[in-house]
Amino acid sequence: MAMLHTVNKSPFEKNAAASCVKHVQAGSSILFIEDGVYAAMAGTEFADSVKNVMGDCKIYVLGPDVRARGLSEDNVIEGVSVVDYGGFVDLVTEHDNVQSWL
Amino acid sequence: MESEGAIKKFMYVNRKAPYGTIYALESLEVVLIGAAFDQDVSLAFIDDGVYQLAKGQETKGIGMKNFSPIYNVLGDYGITKLYVEKESLDARGLTLDDLQELVYEDEDDDWEEKPSIRVVSAEEIRDLMVEQDVVLSF
Amino acid sequence: MKLAVMVNEGPYQHQSADSAIAFVKAAIEKGHEVMRVFFYHDGVNNGTRYGVPPQDDRNITVQWGEIAEKHNIDLVICVAAAQRRGILDADEAKRHGKDGDNIAPGFRISGLGQLIEAGIQCDRLVVFGD
Numbered sequence: 142m143a144m145l146h147t148v149n150k151s152p153f154e155k156n157a158a159a160s161c162v163k164h165v166q167a168g169s170s171i172l173f174i175e176d177g178v179y180a181a182m183a184g185t186e187f188a189d190s191v192k193n194v195m196g197d198c199k200i201y202v203l204g205p206d207v208r209a210r211g212l213s214e215d216n217v218i219e220g221v222s223v224v225d226y227g228g229f230v231d232l233v234t235e236h237d238n239v240q241s242w243l
Numbered sequence: 244m245e246s247e248g249a250i251k252k253f254m255y256v257n258r259k260a261p262y263g264t265i266y267a268l269e270s271l272e273v274v275l276i277g278a279a280f281d282q283d284v285s286l287a288f289i290d291d292g293v294y295q296l297a298k299g300q301e302t303k304g305i306g307m308k309n310f311s312p313i314y315n316v317l318g319d320y321g322i323t324k325l326y327v328e329k330e331s332l333d334a335r336g337l338t339l340d341d342l343q344e345l346v347y348e349d350e351d352d353d354w355e356e357k358p359s360i361r362v363v364s365a366e367e368i369r370d371l372m373v374e375q376d377v378v379l380s381f
Numbered sequence: 382m383k384l385a386v387m388v389n390e391g392p393y394q395h396q397s398a399d400s401a402i403a404f405v406k407a408a409i410e411k412g413h414e415v416m417r418v419f420f421y422h423d424g425v426n427n428g429t430r431y432g433v434p435p436q437d438d439r440n441i442t443v444q445w446g447e448i449a450e451k452h453n454i455d456l457v458i459c460v461a462a463a464q465r466r467g468i469l470d471a472d473e474a475k476r477h478g479k480d481g482d483n484i485a486p487g488f489r490i491s492g493l494g495q496l497i498e499a500g501i502q503c504d505r506l507v508v509f510g511d
Contacts, residue, residue, distance in 0.1 A: 251500065253497075266422065272461060273493050273497075276492065276494055277496075279494070280494070280498075280501065376500075377500040377501075377506050379387070379500075379506075379508060380508045381389065
């Protein structure tokens, strides 16, 4: 089974992102939304944690939340795909199940 | 209350400490109501969620109701799978001895009393999570 | 697909309600059915009709009501969580001797069973919270 994990808090505020990457199974995906998008940005202390799971999992970030925070989609970690809300919906339906890390 | 069709796997994920916020108590309320629907239910206690099961909670000093006794009745409601993550316990200096002793009576084994708490690794929790149909986070 | 959504936080305090609304709209645009949105914890506060947010900002409660009416979505507020936080319909207000009710159009108050039922009947259930 392939699970979609969503993370909506900054990795510097809460441990939701860290806990998620510890529990994501190979073949599953992670989508960063809301304040979680900071986890998908290059050059932060959390970037390596994301890169470490990228070999086994697909990582996505919600574009509208990136732009809302004054961040650039050009600055997401290489290999992270930017999606919109339609893409969010597709990820939910394309995966077998979904879990939100709050 | 019966539900038609195949039984689904429901997992309730608890990652927050009790009392500082209401999530622990209100997630328990969902579990109790959900028990009537005869689904395949498990609870996962990860990160600060492991604190929810700590024994010896005395709440008079903070003026809040001690809801930890409710975990004791879960067995009677057919909720018998409480997965507690070992790494989360270790990080917090806790062992199984620090947690409430929660049991259920196994109707398939002459009503023998068995522990509901299963201390498992993060890897095992990960494998359990991916098999769920519905994951409720609080 | 048949989808269900759970909203755990109140309007404005967290982005949960906004994210949920955007998700629901996108799901409908994609041709999916959103059977139910279940409001729990402080999420019940999405259902008060007495909110008066600034005129130049979005009205989240009204947005919920509009999207529910347009697409026949069941907006359910958990009764236990609502009682704690003071979201009442006329029946609840009468039952508890309160001098008024405050539930917003499009919402109804019901039990946690509605959440479990949504999980059972829908293909996916997505949680928005803190």
